[in-house]
Amino acid sequence: MESTNNNRGFSSNLGAILAATGGAIGLGNIWRFPYTVGVNGGGAFIIMYIIFVFLLGVPILMSEIVIGRRSQQNVMGAFKVLAPKHKAWLGVGVLSIVAALVIYAFYSVVAGWTLNYIVLSGSGQLSGKSPAEISQMFADFTHGSFWPLIYQFIFLGLTASIIILGVQKGIEKYTKILMPILLVLMIMMCIRSLTLDGARQGIDFLFKPDFSKINGNSVLDALGQALFSLSIGMGAVCTYGSYIRKQDNLFTTSLWIAGADTFIAILAGVAIFPAVFAFGLSPAAGPSLVYEVLPNVFNSMPGGMAFAVGFFMLLSIAALTSTISLLEVLVLWAVEELHWSRRKSAIILSLAVFTIGVFCTLSFGPLSHVTIFGLTIFDLCDKLTATYMMPIDALLFTLFIGWYLPKVDVYDELSNSGQLKARYFKVYYFIVRYIAPLALLNILIAGIIS
Numbered sequence: 218m219e220s221t222n223n224n225r226g227f228s229s230n231l232g233a234i235l236a237a238t239g240g241a242i243g244l245g246n247i248w249r250f251p252y253t254v255g256v257n258g259g260g261a262f263i264i265m266y267i268i269f270v271f272l273l274g275v276p277i278l279m280s281e282i283v284i285g286r287r288s289q290q291n292v293m294g295a296f297k298v299l300a301p302k303h304k305a306w307l308g309v310g311v312l313s314i315v316a317a318l319v320i321y322a323f324y325s326v327v328a329g330w331t332l333n334y335i336v337l338s339g340s341g342q343l344s345g346k347s348p349a350e351i352s353q354m355f356a357d358f359t360h361g362s363f364w365p366l367i368y369q370f371i372f373l374g375l376t377a378s379i380i381i382l383g384v385q386k387g388i389e390k391y392t393k394i395l396m397p398i399l400l401v402l403m404i405m406m407c408i409r410s411l412t413l414d415g416a417r418q419g420i421d422f423l424f425k426p427d428f429s430k431i432n433g434n435s436v437l438d439a440l441g442q443a444l445f446s447l448s449i450g451m452g453a454v455c456t457y458g459s460y461i462r463k464q465d466n467l468f469t470t471s472l473w474i475a476g477a478d479t480f481i482a483i484l485a486g487v488a489i490f491p492a493v494f495a496f497g498l499s500p501a502a503g504p505s506l507v508y509e510v511l512p513n514v515f516n517s518m519p520g521g522m523a524f525a526v527g528f529f530m531l532l533s534i535a536a537l538t539s540t541i542s543l544l545e546v547l548v549l550w551a552v553e554e555l556h557w558s559r560r561k562s563a564i565i566l567s568l569a570v571f572t573i574g575v576f577c578t579l580s581f582g583p584l585s586h587v588t589i590f591g592l593t594i595f596d597l598c599d600k601l602t603a604t605y606m607m608p609i610d611a612l613l614f615t616l617f618i619g620w621y622l623p624k625v626d627v628y629d630e631l632s633n634s635g636q637l638k639a640r641y642f643k644v645y646y647f648i649v650r651y652i653a654p655l656a657l658l659n660i661l662i663a664g665i666i667s
């Protein structure tokens with residue numbers, strides 16, 4: 218049993234942790250987390266976020282991993298194996314596949330932008346520009362069609378080529394190389410930012426909580442950000458879960474993933490906010506924070522352009538380890554369910570993603586007038602997945618573990634058939650049965666009403 222498992226999946230616990238952490242750490246940490254913190258007023262939001270990650274995120278993460286590892290299957294096959302008599306559960310697999318496809322389509326747009334910004338900063342085109350000119354460059358680039366599509370295509374190709382190499386020789390090997398580089402680049406960015414005159418204010422903003430800034434919306438933002446950042450609710454965790462070795466401890470593995478993901482998000486805050494404050498810019502700029510605001514920061518720092526290149530490389534590496542996990546959900550499904558080869562699956566599915574992705578990219582430019590329910594195509598994909606598909610999918614995953622799969626099976630998987638003590642089990646099971654479904658239902662309803 219163990220040796221077949223080893224051949225199918227990751228070769229070590231470290232490999233599993235790094236790959237899964239790489240999937241979790243992405244644009245969500247470095248692009249979305251800082252601006253969400255900025256918009257929600259700083260420190261108090263971060264405390265709430267951390268509570269959500271560990272109280273709800275970790276149990277849901279563990280549940281999705283249990284489904285993957287117990288079944289040793291792709292996200293669709295998992296429900297065939299674990300619920301053979303109740304075909305309706307296959308719906309969770311279908312929902313996960315669709316969510317992965319749609320998320321990948323719009324995520325690859327922003328991932329492509331990072332490549333453009335490596336080129337822009339590396340060739341000195343951002344140097345010496347005024348804030349108005351930098352905003353104009355961002356607008357000109359994103360409103361175009363040729364270059365954004367090319368960069369998106371390159372990103373999809375890069376991801377597919379790593380996936381084609383396989384789980385151990387592709388995903389595991391490359392995440393093992395990329396994650397340490399990401400950490401080193403991140404620490405360098407933090408040191409630079411903290412040593413700027415006036416960095417103090419940014420640190421206060423991040424770490425001095427002001428609870429008067431918390432309202433109902435920020436609670437939901439924190440919970441939604443926790444789900445997105447941990448990649449919960451679209452099958453990526455379940456897929457990687459199926460690669461985790463039978464002898465590994467799922468509780469500690471999940472804690473490592475959640476801990477590393479949160480640590481990097483906070484480091485991103487430390488890299489960004491002191492610099493934003495030191496140069497008198499607004500922390501609440503929103504989604505354009507890293508593309509429109511940070512180039513001004515780099516411009517006003519000695520040696521700033523070298524840091525700009527470093528920062529955008531960091532962002533693209535983080536995005537790449539996430540797109541790898543997104544494509545793997547689709548590829549493993551095609552390999553196991555449609556019996557396609559890995560290469561064929563990666564190529565055809567990437568082209569399918571690009572077909573939707575083209576519309577997402579063009580919705581910033583030539584198709585910006587096309588709106589559905591008042592949203593552009595990009596915003597629609599983002600909203601559909603973040604507000605509906607991921608919370609619904611995460612809810613179904615937790616209901617499956619909390620109410621459908623026999624409790625002894627869940628215990629058996631978490632304790633590695635009794636080899637581990639799993640003392641946390643009672644608390645875990647209570648959260649998965651009652652608290653997590655209620656919290657997810659809450660986000661779902663609030664998302665629908667708003």
Ligand code: PHE
Binds near residue numbers: 243320
């Ligand atoms: N967690 C990733 C991030 O923080 C985003 C992601 C979501 C990746 C869902 C895969 C699946 O950027």
